[in-house]
Amino acid sequence: xxxxxxIVPVGYVRSRIKSRDQAPRQGRDSSVExxxxxxxxxxxxxxxxxxxxxxxxICWLHQADRDTLLVHPRGDKSLPLTGVFxxxxxxxxxxxxxxxxxxxxxxxxxxxxxxxxxxxxTPVLDVKPHVHRLDD
Amino acid sequence: xxxxxxIVPVGYVRSRIKSRDQAPRQGRDSSVExxxxxxxxxxxxxxxxxxxxxxxxICWLHQADRDTLLVHPRGDKSLPLTGVFxxxxxxxxxxxxxxxxxxxxxxxxxxxxxxxxxxxxTPVLDVKPHVHRLDD
Numbered sequence: 619x620x621x622x623x624x625i626v627p628v629g630y631v632r633s634r635i636k637s638r639d640q641a642p643r644q645g646r647d648s649s650v651e652x653x654x655x656x657x658x659x660x661x662x663x664x665x666x667x668x669x670x671x672x673x674x675x676i677c678w679l680h681q682a683d684r685d686t687l688l689v690h691p692r693g694d695k696s697l698p699l700t701g702v703f704x705x706x707x708x709x710x711x712x713x714x715x716x717x718x719x720x721x722x723x724x725x726x727x728x729x730x731x732x733x734x735x736x737x738x739x740t741p742v743l744d745v746k747p748h749v750h751r752l753d754d
Numbered sequence: 755x756x757x758x759x760x761i762v763p764v765g766y767v768r769s770r771i772k773s774r775d776q777a778p779r780q781g782r783d784s785s786v787e788x789x790x791x792x793x794x795x796x797x798x799x800x801x802x803x804x805x806x807x808x809x810x811x812i813c814w815l816h817q818a819d820r821d822t823l824l825v826h827p828r829g830d831k832s833l834p835l836t837g838v839f840x841x842x843x844x845x846x847x848x849x850x851x852x853x854x855x856x857x858x859x860x861x862x863x864x865x866x867x868x869x870x871x872x873x874x875x876t877p878v879l880d881v882k883p884h885v886h887r888l889d890d
Contacts, residue, residue, distance in 0.1 A: 623814055623877070624758050625848045656839075660847060662823040666840035676812075676850055678759055687798040703792075703881040704802035706888070711796060712761045712879040714812055716852055718889050741759070743848040745839040752842070753854050754890045 627741035628663070629656035629727075631677060631734060638681060641735045651722065654729040654742055661727050663745075668724040670747035675717045675734065678741040682713035718748050763877035764799070765792035765863070767813060767870060774817060777871045787858065790865040790878055797863050799881075804860040806883035811853045811870065814877040818849035854884050 632653040635641050654675060656664055667673070686709040688699040702710040715736060723730040729745070768789040771777050790811060792800055803809070822845040824835040838846040851872060859866040865881070 622760050622762055623816070625761055626758055628847050660823065660839075663837040663839045663847065665824065665835070665837035667837055669840060674852060676848075676852070680759070687796065688801065699801070701799040701801035701803055703796075703799045704805060704883060706882055706885065710880060711764050711799065712812075714850070714880050716810060716812070716882070716889070744846060744850050746842055746852070747840060749842065753852070 625678065625743055627657070627678070627743065628660045629654055629742040631736045631738065631740040631742060633734070633736065633738045635735065635737045638737060641737060650735055651730060651732050652734040652736065654731060654745070656727040656729070656742070656745075658727060664727065667729070667745060667747070668721065671721050672748035673719055673721050673729070673731065674746040674748050674753065675719055675731065675742060676744040677715045677717065677736050678743050679708045679713035679715050679736065680741055681737070682708040682710070684709070684711055684713060714743070718753070761814065761879055763793070763814070763879065764796045765790055765878040767872045767874065767876040767878060769870070769872065769874045771871060771873050774873060777873060786871055787866060787868050788870040788872065790867060790881070792863040792865070792878070792881075794863060800863065803865075803881060803883070804857065807857050808884035809855055809857050809865070809867065810882040810884050810889065811855055811867065811878060812880040812882075813851045813853065813872050814879050815844045815849035815851050815872065816877055817873070818844040818846070820845070820847055820849060850879070854889070
């Protein structure tokens, strides 16, 4: 069985958050607006994406530690060590982040969204419509 | 800027669905139960994962077509061609699937979950607790 796969960024997050120490603990706690710039060669994949006002954006947290399996939730050392699959820590074997966000504006290859705390330059891997029946 | 990243399966889906033509159109439409087998070397990451009854499981749909950018939603040719980012089609540049599922049982490195339509052998990339505040 093939054991590794290649992912390819389809775009990048553009944000006023420039480093990890500026990032809030959870995207939805913030009122941060971010711009998702989809690369021109994937532009066709956006056709009709503006029909949904709620999107799921999957990012690759390229600065996260992939070797950590146990963390103190929210960095609080008074909380017991917990497996990363039991937390939303960025540290995890595949540092994927799933953001459920409001689509604020959409023009060309640019999506403006609310509630993404990823730092400027974070690779975007996928965009999907959020579907209540599937995702809530 | 680095343009490609390697993902690594942390486990596999075990299911009675053995091929794509047996799979329903959407996981949550089905009552399919699946077993998620986490590889032993990632076992520590599961510590505390059983605290949540709702999980987000991210899979890599290894049989999906990565070159398709436009699809007829749900395979219905009467519907106009739509960009894959506007649909939940498995075909997409990075064939990531996000399943929000009920955790039915948890023992050792095995999670029993309801509502995953991925075929037997599908790589699992990540498991997260579903958090209402973030994900609904």
